[in-house]
Amino acid sequence: MTTVVRDPVTAADPAPEPPTSPAASPTRHRIRAAAGFAFGAALLFAVAPLVLSDFRLSLLAKYLCVAMVAVGIGLAWGRGGMLTLGQGVFFGLGGYAMAMHLKLADAGPGAMPDFMLLYGQLDELPLWWRPFASPWFALPATVLLPMAVAFVLGSLVFRRRVRGAYFAILSQALAAAMVILLIGQQGTTGGTNGLTDIQGFFGYDLDDPVNQRMVYFVIAGTLLALLAVARHLTQSRYGELLVAVRDSEERVRFLGYDPATVKLVAYVVAAGMAGLAGALFVPAVGIISPALIGIVPSIEFVIGVAIGGRATLLGPVLGAVAVAWARTALSERFPGTWTYLQGLLFVVVVAFLPGGLASLIGLVRRRDDDAARPGRFGRLRPRRREGTA
Amino acid sequence: MTSIRGRRILAGALTLVAVAAMAACGSKTTDGNTAAGVSADISGDTVKVGLLNSLSGTMAISEVTVRDSIMLAIEEINAAGGVLGKKIEPVGEDGASDWPTFAEKAEKLIREDRVAAVFGCWTSASRKAVKPVFEKNKALLFYPVQYEGLEQSPYIFYTGATTNQQIVPGLDYLKAQGATSLYLVGSDYVFPRTANKIIKAYAEANGMKVLGEDYAPLGSTEFGTITNKVKSSGADAVFNTLNGDSNVAFFKEYKSAGLTAASMPVVSVSIAEEEVKSIGTQYLEGQLTAWNYYQTTPGATNEKFVAAYKAKFGADKPTSDPMEAAYVSVHLWKAMVEKAGAFDVEKVRGAADGITFEAPEGLVTVDGATQHIAKTARVGKVGADGLITEVWNSGQPITPDPFLKSYPWAGGLS
Numbered sequence: 001m002t003t004v005v006r007d008p009v010t011a012a013d014p015a016p017e018p019p020t021s022p023a024a025s026p027t028r029h030r031i032r033a034a035a036g037f038a039f040g041a042a043l044l045f046a047v048a049p050l051v052l053s054d055f056r057l058s059l060l061a062k063y064l065c066v067a068m069v070a071v072g073i074g075l076a077w078g079r080g081g082m083l084t085l086g087q088g089v090f091f092g093l094g095g096y097a098m099a100m101h102l103k104l105a106d107a108g109p110g111a112m113p114d115f116m117l118l119y120g121q122l123d124e125l126p127l128w129w130r131p132f133a134s135p136w137f138a139l140p141a142t143v144l145l146p147m148a149v150a151f152v153l154g155s156l157v158f159r160r161r162v163r164g165a166y167f168a169i170l171s172q173a174l175a176a177a178m179v180i181l182l183i184g185q186q187g188t189t190g191g192t193n194g195l196t197d198i199q200g201f202f203g204y205d206l207d208d209p210v211n212q213r214m215v216y217f218v219i220a221g222t223l224l225a226l227l228a229v230a231r232h233l234t235q236s237r238y239g240e241l242l243v244a245v246r247d248s249e250e251r252v253r254f255l256g257y258d259p260a261t262v263k264l265v266a267y268v269v270a271a272g273m274a275g276l277a278g279a280l281f282v283p284a285v286g287i288i289s290p291a292l293i294g295i296v297p298s299i300e301f302v303i304g305v306a307i308g309g310r311a312t313l314l315g316p317v318l319g320a321v322a323v324a325w326a327r328t329a330l331s332e333r334f335p336g337t338w339t340y341l342q343g344l345l346f347v348v349v350v351a352f353l354p355g356g357l358a359s360l361i362g363l364v365r366r367r368d369d370d371a372a373r374p375g376r377f378g379r380l381r382p383r384r385r386e387g388t389a
Numbered sequence: 390m391t392s393i394r395g396r397r398i399l400a401g402a403l404t405l406v407a408v409a410a411m412a413a414c415g416s417k418t419t420d421g422n423t424a425a426g427v428s429a430d431i432s433g434d435t436v437k438v439g440l441l442n443s444l445s446g447t448m449a450i451s452e453v454t455v456r457d458s459i460m461l462a463i464e465e466i467n468a469a470g471g472v473l474g475k476k477i478e479p480v481g482e483d484g485a486s487d488w489p490t491f492a493e494k495a496e497k498l499i500r501e502d503r504v505a506a507v508f509g510c511w512t513s514a515s516r517k518a519v520k521p522v523f524e525k526n527k528a529l530l531f532y533p534v535q536y537e538g539l540e541q542s543p544y545i546f547y548t549g550a551t552t553n554q555q556i557v558p559g560l561d562y563l564k565a566q567g568a569t570s571l572y573l574v575g576s577d578y579v580f581p582r583t584a585n586k587i588i589k590a591y592a593e594a595n596g597m598k599v600l601g602e603d604y605a606p607l608g609s610t611e612f613g614t615i616t617n618k619v620k621s622s623g624a625d626a627v628f629n630t631l632n633g634d635s636n637v638a639f640f641k642e643y644k645s646a647g648l649t650a651a652s653m654p655v656v657s658v659s660i661a662e663e664e665v666k667s668i669g670t671q672y673l674e675g676q677l678t679a680w681n682y683y684q685t686t687p688g689a690t691n692e693k694f695v696a697a698y699k700a701k702f703g704a705d706k707p708t709s710d711p712m713e714a715a716y717v718s719v720h721l722w723k724a725m726v727e728k729a730g731a732f733d734v735e736k737v738r739g740a741a742d743g744i745t746f747e748a749p750e751g752l753v754t755v756d757g758a759t760q761h762i763a764k765t766a767r768v769g770k771v772g773a774d775g776l777i778t779e780v781w782n783s784g785q786p787i788t789p790d791p792f793l794k795s796y797p798w799a800g801g802l803s
Contacts, residue, residue, distance in 0.1 A: 055500045059493065118539050119583060180606065183577050192514045192578040192607075194488070197521040207525045287518050291488050331490075332497065335483040339445045 033231065036314075037224060044220040054209045061216040061284040063324040064223050068277035070305045070316035071226050072270030077302070078310030079234060080266040081246030082163070086171025087274045087301050089178050090146035092293030094275030096182075097145055098282045099195035100129060101138030106199045109133075114197070115190045126188050135202065142279035143272045150271030151264065158260035158267075163249075172295055179294040194289020201283040215283045222280060223317070226273055231313055233269065242266055274301075307349050309356025318357050427526055429732050430503035435478040436471075436732060438463070438722075439498035441509035441519070441530075446486025447608060447633060451711070452511050454663055455533060456481070457702050458712040459508050462719035465697070472723045473732070480504060488518035495519040499528045505732045506531060506722050508715060513537060513579045520545065529734050531722060533715035535658065535680070537583035538791040539802070543738065547761045548718040548753075549711060550681050551791040552587050558766035559628075559656050559679030560591050562781050568625035570598040574615060574639065575630035577604040584630050584658070587793070587802060594798030600624045605631065610638035616646045619653070629657040636660060640672035650675030656768075661709035665775050673771040680710040681764040682750035683777045691749035707776070708749075717748045721755060721762070754786065761789030 048060055069087055076082045103113040104125075112125055131137040153174070157167060182189045190196070204211040233239050245252050245259045252259050282288050291297070301320070308319015326345060330338035353359055430437060440459055442452040463477045471477060480502045482494035491510060498504045499522070506529040510516045513536055523530045523544040535550040563571070571592060575581025585602055592599050600622040603615045616639070619627055631639055636657070643655070656677045662684050665673055684695055684707050694716065698708050721744060726732055729740035742757025754763040763786035769777035793799035 053501070055496055058496075062493075119579070119586075180577075183606075184604075186579060186582050191582065192488075192512075193517040194514070196517045199521075285489055285492065286521055287489050287492060289488050289514065289518070291514070328493070331483050331485065331494075335481045336444050338483065339485075 037228065040227075041220075041224055044224070045217065048220075049213065049216070054212065057216050058212050058284060059328060061212075061219045062281065063321045064216075064219045065277045065281040065284060066301065066304060066324050067317040067320040068219075068223050068226055068280070069274045069301050070308065070320035071223070071230050072273030072277075073301060073305045074308075074310055074313070074316035075230055075233065075242075075273075076266045076270035077305065078312070078316065079239065079242045079246065080263055082263060082267060083165075083168040083302070084171055084267070084270060085168045085295075085302060086173075086175040086298050087270070088175045088293035088295070088298035089171075090150060090271040090274035091278035091281070091297075091301075092178060092182075092288070092290075093146040093149060093278065094142040095278030095282050095288035095292065096189075096195065097132065097138055097142045097275075098279035099198060099288045100132040101135060102198045102201065102282060103195055104129070104133045105135075105202070113195075115193065115195070116187065119187050119191065122187060129188065139279075143275045146271040146275030146278075147268050150268045154264040154267045155260075158263045161260075172298065175293065175295050175298045179290040182290045182293075190289070192290060194287055194291070195282075196287045196289070198282060198286050206283060206286065212284075215280070219280045219284060222276065226276070227313065227317065229269075233266075234313065238262070238265065303346065305356075307346065307356055309358030312356070312358040315356050315358030322357060427500050427503060427528070429505035429734075431475065431505065431732050434475060436473075436475040437478045437480050437502055437504040438719075439495075439502065439504040439507035439509070440479050440481045441484055441491065441494055441498065441507050442481075443486040443511065443515075444481075444483040448484075448486040448511055450667070451633075451663065452484070452509070454706075454709065454712050455509065455511065455715045457706075458698065458708070458716040459719055461698055461701055462716045464701075466719065466723055472726050473730070484510070484515060488512075488514045491515040492518045492522050495522045495530070496526070499523075499526045505529075505726075506737075508533070508718055508722075510534070511711070516540075516545070517579075527734055529722075529737065531715075531718035533718050534711045535714075537580045538587075538793065539583065541759055541761075541791055543760070544734070545760065546718065546721070546741070546755070547759075547789075547791070548714045548721065550764055550766070551761055551789050552584065553790045553793055553796070554681060554764050554766050554787045555658060555679050556584055556587060557591065557793075557796070558783055558787070559658065559677075559768060560588065560595075560597075562677075562679070562768045563626050563628075563656060564595055564597065566626075568597065570600050570622075570624045570626075572600050572619045572622050572624040572627045573602040573630070574619065574627060575602075575604055576607050576609075576632045576635055578607055578632075580632070580659075581630035585628075587799065588628055590798050590802055605635055605639075607632060607635070609635050612639045612642040615639070616642040616648070619643075620646050620648055624653065627653060627655040629655050630659060631657075632659045636664060637668045637672075640668055640676075644672050650677075661711065662707035662775070662777060663709050663712075665771055665777065666707060670771065670773060670775045674773055676771050677780070678769050678771065678777055680767055680769065680777075682710045682713040682748075683767065683769050683779060684708045685769075685776050685778050686750055686767070688749070688751065690747055694749040710750075713749050717746060717750075717753060717762075720746050720748075721753075725755070752786065756789050759789050759791055761791055763788050 049057060052060060069091055073084055073087060076084045107113050116122055157170060162170065183191050199206060201215065204214065206212065241257060241262050245262045249259045304320035304323040305316040307323055308317065309315025327342060330341050334341060440456055442456040443449050444453060460479065463479055466472060467476045480498060482498060484491040484494055495507060498507055508531045510519060510532050511534050516532055519530060520542050524542060528544060530545045531548060532545055533548050535555050538552040573585045573588060575585060581604065589599050601618055603618065605612065605615065654677055656679055658679050660678050661680060695708050699706060724744045724746060725737045725740050728744060729736040741755050741760065744755040746753055751765050756763060765786050766783040767779050768781040769779050772778050793802060
């Protein structure tokens with residue numbers, strides 16, 4: 001888990017270390033990363049199921065879904081500098097795609113979902129629902145649909161060099177528009193209620209605690225896989241380029257790269273991760289509704305990442321889980337006043353730990369290192385020697 | 390390049406672990422081992438009940454009053470010796486005006502706190518979100534708010550009005566007053582949209598014309614366009630299903646457009662005493678509402694309820710229909726438990742049919758088949774003092790009919 005320290009954290013560290021290229025990356029790092037993943041896997045697959053009750057484990061599953069979105073935001077915002085304030089849209093696309101399939105599977109072949117009979121006054125299933133009856137369409141769609149939307153949007157926006165606040169506002173507008181669309185089409189989307197009462201997950205009965213546990217394991221495994229993807233991307237040459245675009249888009253352009261394409265890749269990958277998170281959220285929680293994908297939840301995704309530390313690999317995950325966990329814990333202990341406490345927590349973290357929770361580990365490590373070998377070079381030199389040996 | 394291969398192996402291994410975990414843990418058999426109901430914890434001297442209301446977010450203003458009246462009922466019952474000799478211990482959770490949070494908290498109350506029953510929820514969306522949770526865990530929810538009908542869960546008791554106890558009588562009243570055309574204004578969510586569907590079906594069958602139908606997003610304060618459309622339509626009356634803050638903006642706009650209760654009355658189904666206070670009496674005076682209870686409803690039981698509520702929460706606090714329905718729901722649960730002689734959910738449900746309670750709104754009776762309650766419908770007029778006075782009532786409690794099966798014009802609705 002200690003690899004995070006090496007990553008440049010712009011907000012916390014005004015003079016980031018020059019990023020080391022993968023070729024120079026020493027073996028120790030690889031071992032550390034592997035050990036970190038093994039530790040994370042042990043924590044998620046062995047410790048959590050043993051320690052937590054069925055109910056708490058299902059809550060953790062929900063937190064981990066939020067963490068998946070956070071991994072994507074960490075990539076697009078932390079690495080790429082794109083303030084994605086509309087990830088709810090992609091989360092929603094993935095969630096609705098999955099929920100539509102599960103609702104149709106619950107209803108049985110040829111039948112219509114319960115809410116359509118209630119609100120829709122339809123004689124048959126709307127055309128755009130039909131493909132979702134097939135898992136071979138619905139499952140890939142949970143990831144590919146958000147990616148396609150992100151691709152179209154990103155191509156238009158990045159080529160026109162829309163960035164900064166304008167990009168953030170555009171993302172927000174998209175989230176608002178999607179919510180209005182879903183609520184307006186109550187007969188075919190469930191309106192404000194969303195899609196609820198999901199019974200089964202590919203033949204597994206979701207009421208069964210054993211199957212809920214299975215859903216948790218799938219989610220935990222997926223999160224680790226997404227972390228591996230994110231690490232791979234950030235360590236690659238592409239990752240270096242992405243950081244370069246974030247820090248100075250014009251210079252990258254003059255070097256002969258197209259910053260729009262570089263940003264587009266990160267944005268599309270982040271959208272895919274959010275879509276996957278939404279898809280897995282549905283069996284874990286049993287509901288997807290416009291309340292989960294609008295402006296407020298979209299901002300909450302970003303808050304988690306900011307709290308955790310946006311430019312690190314693990315920071316967004318830690319932040320997302322910590323924020324979601326704090327929300328549950330505080331609201332259970334202080335049902336009347338928890339919102340104030342949560343606000344206070346955000347202010348304290350942003351004020352005193354601008355680099356997020358992940359920078360806490362960094363602070364501790366730096367202190368250790370400084371005590372042993374003061375100075376920046378003192379820290380880097382032995383690693384280089386090791387790498388070339 | 391060893392590092393990349395290493396990572397690939399790692400990723401592969403992770404996928405394998407996930408798949409293995411999935412295969413090892415999944416169980417396709419659904420017989421027997423599905424989540425059996427978690428039985429309530431009644432080992433101590435107390436019995437826990439859950440209070441699930443929004444204490445934060447947009448719905449807090451309404452839902453906190455519901456929580457207060459639930460607390461009042463619990464206090465009364467405890468003072469009188471409790472239920473089956475056990476004192477009621479309330480466990481509060483904040484639904485935070487967020488539907489998935491309602492589901493999470495419902496599950497927590499049932500599984501972690503092991504409550505005997507849960508009281509609360511306001512919006513239909515929150516009820517729809519928790520419904521599967523209560524059905525899965527075979528636990529009880531008492532839902533105290535008027536709603537759009539078309540629902541009947543074996544694990545929910547609906548103590549607010551369904552459509553045939555509020556909206557349909559409201560329309561009957563307008564028809565009797567000679568209204569032949571309506572304009573529909575509502576917030577953009579499930580209740581108004583479904584209510585308007587029913588209103589349109591009613592209008593068609595009763596020779597009334599619906600001249601327009603407009604929706605504003607929840608919380609919207611832009612009503613210039615809608616008010617102009619309402620005015621130019623020349624409808625005999627407006628049926629208003631707006632919720633919350635939007636009403637403030639709508640009625641201000643309505644008044645400034647020169648429309649009055651005399652020229653074009655508005656019948657509202659989501660404006661009770663609490664909301665009248667926040668909208669401002671000057672905008673609402675003379676307008677109509679449809680409910681089952683008003684603070685002014687005559688009777689000694691109501692006088693006692695109003696006095697007890699004001700003594701506990703402040704003399705300036707009005708009582709309203711959803712608060713009364715929530716208060717009644719706790720007393721009904723107590724009566725059911727005592728008739729059943731147990732806290733067991735199935736036994737309580739079995740004992741429900743025919744339970745009566747002398748409520749502030751008058752005598753209410755639980756209908757076991759639908760798990761709704763028979764209530765008297767009342768149309769009221771907002772007075773200058775901010776209170777609502779009854780101008781018409783149905784004379785006797787109306788049997789709940791959530792799917793409007795006894796109304797021929799509603800055939801195509803469900």
